[in-house]
Amino acid sequence: MTLNGRRVVLGVSGGIAAYKSCILARRLTESGAAVDVVLTAAATEFVRPLTFEALTRRPVLSSLWERGRALSHVELARDAELIVLAPATANLLARAAQGIADDLLTAILLAAEVPVVAAPGMNDAMFAHPATQANLTTLRERGWLIVGPAVGALAEGPSDRPGRMAEPEAILVQAERLLRAAGSALRDRHVVVTAGPTREQLDPVRVITNPSSGRMGYRLAEAAYARGARVTLIAGPTTLEPPVGPDLVRITSTAELCAALEQSLPQADVLLMAAAPADFRPAERSDAKRPRADGPLTLSLEPTPDVLERTAAARRPGSVVVGFALEVGSGLTRAREKLDQKRLDLVVLNRVDEPGSGFEVDTNRITLITRDGHEESELMTKRAAAEVILDRVERLL
Numbered sequence: 001m002t003l004n005g006r007r008v009v010l011g012v013s014g015g016i017a018a019y020k021s022c023i024l025a026r027r028l029t030e031s032g033a034a035v036d037v038v039l040t041a042a043a044t045e046f047v048r049p050l051t052f053e054a055l056t057r058r059p060v061l062s063s064l065w066e067r068g069r070a071l072s073h074v075e076l077a078r079d080a081e082l083i084v085l086a087p088a089t090a091n092l093l094a095r096a097a098q099g100i101a102d103d104l105l106t107a108i109l110l111a112a113e114v115p116v117v118a119a120p121g122m123n124d125a126m127f128a129h130p131a132t133q134a135n136l137t138t139l140r141e142r143g144w145l146i147v148g149p150a151v152g153a154l155a156e157g158p159s160d161r162p163g164r165m166a167e168p169e170a171i172l173v174q175a176e177r178l179l180r181a182a183g184s185a186l187r188d189r190h191v192v193v194t195a196g197p198t199r200e201q202l203d204p205v206r207v208i209t210n211p212s213s214g215r216m217g218y219r220l221a222e223a224a225y226a227r228g229a230r231v232t233l234i235a236g237p238t239t240l241e242p243p244v245g246p247d248l249v250r251i252t253s254t255a256e257l258c259a260a261l262e263q264s265l266p267q268a269d270v271l272l273m274a275a276a277p278a279d280f281r282p283a284e285r286s287d288a289k290r291p292r293a294d295g296p297l298t299l300s301l302e303p304t305p306d307v308l309e310r311t312a313a314a315r316r317p318g319s320v321v322v323g324f325a326l327e328v329g330s331g332l333t334r335a336r337e338k339l340d341q342k343r344l345d346l347v348v349l350n351r352v353d354e355p356g357s358g359f360e361v362d363t364n365r366i367t368l369i370t371r372d373g374h375e376e377s378e379l380m381t382k383r384a385a386a387e388v389i390l391d392r393v394e395r396l397l
């Protein structure tokens, strides 16, 4: 519930992508926000107000002239902390750029003094039209954040030009960031997150790796971005969707992870080391695939570079470094040793042998260990765990 009690006006205009705004209304509501949906008259041709009313459990407005709500445009403009326009039609962008206020939504836009996020969605030629482009330039200059449009299929057929509205998830990420950054110590800070396993090649087809999915690191990167940070996510091989917002740097081996970290360290204010790098690699790599018929294979492994130790040694003064410890059994003593030996500010301990925690699941039960003591959490989603970790990082900054 990262947006608990926050007030958002979701303006929906008459584009075919209006159906996707139902998902946006639902996700904003699930995040705890009070969402007031305002539809243009054209939007009500695409989606019925009742759908939004059921999703947000709040009244949905579309007319300036409704009896008993004579000043709703002023009240909604005054109470909102953010206005999200999705989809924003070519017509809505034109009216907003000109300062026209001939319906409830455009009257709110004129009366409000809060940030606006707009997600244009229209035919690709309408989007490319100089009038639309000029309107977008004007609105950007006024401080509007424009999300998308994306390139891809339109209702009328395939397209290789921008026009299609950005996905609700991408709009939600920017809305959350605008709402949360103002109160966060991570705003405009550079956060570097490592995630996933690394892979050490034995021969052209075989690797040494571990079952890390990268989820904890990805959720941390998303949560840090939502708090207004500039985020670099250095990720080993995973099948996860790239997060919206963070810069993604892909690596494979532990040595590549070290090299990528060395590049980012000089600018990093916070380092969240959630990757599970391979600790050993083959002493020799074979260029040929060794056939099974050759009999038993004896491997000689050598330790890989100690990523945490190197990072802590080269960190910027004043930066916060968080290490992750995955232990079998309680592991508290070992995690405390790690905190001291590797000069970390915080160790996040999770247990591989506990149901719902560790590798390949969406949940985690973590223990936060600092020099002042330790604190155990309940079992929660990895995104919620990321928020708990970042709350602590903000206090350490």
Ligand SMILES: Cc1cc2nc3c(=O)[nH]c(=O)nc-3n(C[C@H](O)[C@H](O)[C@H](O)COP(=O)(O)O)c2cc1C
Residues within 6 Å of the ligand: 012, 013, 014, 015, 016, 017, 040, 041, 042, 043, 088, 089, 090, 091, 092, 121, 122, 123, 126
């Ligand atoms: C089936 C249909 C689909 C439309 N889709 C879009 C669209 O995706 N984007 C857009 O800008 N206009 C679209 N239009 C045109 C707008 O509905 C029209 O310009 C309308 O006046 C917009 O009003 P509003 O901006 O007040 O919502 C569509 C019209 C129809 C009939």
